[in-house]
Amino acid sequence: MAYFTPYVDASGLHTPTYQDILDDLKYKMKAIYGQDIYLENDSADYQMLSIFALKIADSYQAVHYAYNSRSPDTAIGAALDSIVKLNGIMRKSAGYSTCQIIIKGTPFTEIVDGSVADRQGVIWKLPHSVVIGSDGAIKTIATCEIAGAVTALPGDITTINTPTYGWISVENKVSAIPGNAIETDGELRERQTISVANPSQTMLAGTLGAIRALSNVARVSVYENDTNISTVDADNNPFGLPPHSITCVVEGGDDEEIAKAILYHKGIGCYTNGTTEISLKDENEYINKIRFYRPTYVPIHVNVAIKKYTGYVAHLAQDVEEAVYNYLEMLEIGRDVSISMIAGIVMGCNPNPAKPLFGISSITIGREADDMASGDIDIGYNEVASPDYSLIEVGT
Incomplete structure (x- = not known):
């Protein structure tokens, strides 16, 4: 494509490419010094023209960024931050994961500016003051000191990081709620769309x-x-x-x-x-x-009995356990646990569905270990299914 003067039309801003600019500079050079001037890649004149062409192309690219910064659909980074302020919103900074924990110890013991640690050594801070109840226990929220989507599975937070007289133990029976990573441009654009649509x-x-x-x-x-x-x-x-x-x-x-x-x-x-x-x-x-x-967290017990076929390998049981866990973790608040969905997810762990390495002998699920059945689990409007690896059993 030949060089052209940059212009704006109904489809947007148009600028020539680096190669178009370089070819035009070579053409103009020959017009000045004659057609016999040597402008191959190994010449000094060519190297100088390529530097000029690159600088011009870089400038045109900057113009493109400036042009695109006028719309939330194409703006990026700081420009997008400025645009969405017109809708009364701003980019979300990284959040902090939180987790409900149970603290046990001597009744009425006060823990001031305490903290706990998980299996990976990550520190989780307690509220400024926590007082153990008359029954020797209290539930409270621990906040991770590291920003972002830090996870903690049930049973991961068991270490007292700031020993206090009368404080005996700490435990998390539910998974942590991951904090948000810093909001991406795509996520911010989506939220800007929601903010505009909300009034209508x-x-x-x-x-x-x-x-x-x-x-x-x-x-x-x-x-x-x-x-x-x-x-x-x-x-x-x-x-x-x-x-x-x-x-x-x-x-x-x-x-x-x-x-x-x-x-x-x-x-x-x-x-x-x-x-x-x-x-x-x-x-x-x-x-x-x-x-x-x-939400009230409902621990879900799952028992999957699989039938081995030719070629079965032991790690498939672990794949099934992880797939069931991920399904339970993604369920929204108030969403029932579907046994047919679990069955489909289990069979989906076969590397080749046309030649399965295992089948399903039985699946039972329940809220309690002694109340397992082969039907769906009803989840209340203010409840959410809570996965726990220790409650998911996969056998043969």
């Missing part, structure tokens, strides 16, 4: 989008009951959603920020349902009580 959606969708946009929020479910009666399940038992209410179940995030997102998007006269209650004062000095739920 229903208030329920707007509330969901506002909570999802908060820093360090992992999973969210929002339910609405627009009737005059409390909802009931299939057995006519109260489902927990009061009349004319919304129920938000949120994993991760800051309590007050979540409450603000609900208050500003829920709509007029709508009751907020939940066990976590935050009092917020609005611009009219009126105190609003905003409620929402934190």
Whole structure:
């Protein structure tokens, strides 16, 4: 393609390539000094022209970046940060993983600025002051001191990092909620799209989008009951959603920020349902009580009996265990555990589905080890399945 003057049309900015620029410089050089001038790759004149062409091409590339910085669809880095500020949002910095832990020791022992450590030696900080309960135990939240998606499986956090008289042990029975890595350009663009769309959606969708946009929020479910009666399940038992209410179940995030997102998007006269209650004062000095739920974690027991075929190798059992764990971990709040999904995931561990190395003899799942069955597990609206490798058994 021959050299052309840069221009802008309906399809955007157009600039010549490095090779187009270099060819044009060689053409102009020959026009000045004659067609017999030597401009092959090994000549000094060619080397000088290639330097000029590269500098010009670099400048055109910078113009492209500046041109693209006008739109959130094409802006990158700092330019994208500036664009999304027009929508009242900013790039999320890296968050910190949190984990619910159980501290045991002498009743009423106070732990000040304590910390614990996991199997990898990563430090998790406790709240400024933690007081052990009258029964010798207390549940609290430990925050990882390293930003990003640091993980901890059940049973990983067992070391007391700051010994305190009367503090005996620490344990995590649930997996940590991973913190967010610093938000990528793609994630920020997606959130910018949500922020623009929220006002045109229903208030329920707007509330969901506002909570999802908060820093360090992992999973969210929002339910609405627009009737005059409390909802009931299939057995006519109260489902927990009061009349004319919304129920938000949120994993991760800051309590007050979540409450603000609900208050500003829920709509007029709508009751907020939940066990976590935050009092917020609005611009009219009126105190609003905003409620929402934190999810209840349900440990899931899984027993898979596989039947060996010709060519079976031992590591496939471990592959099945990991695949089942990953399925349970990805389930959203309120999502039932499907035994048919587990069966499909197990069979998917065969390297070649056309020539399987194993089959399934049986699969049973349950909330308790003594209540296993070959049917789905119902998960409540404010519950979430919690995987644990020690509860997943794969045998032959």
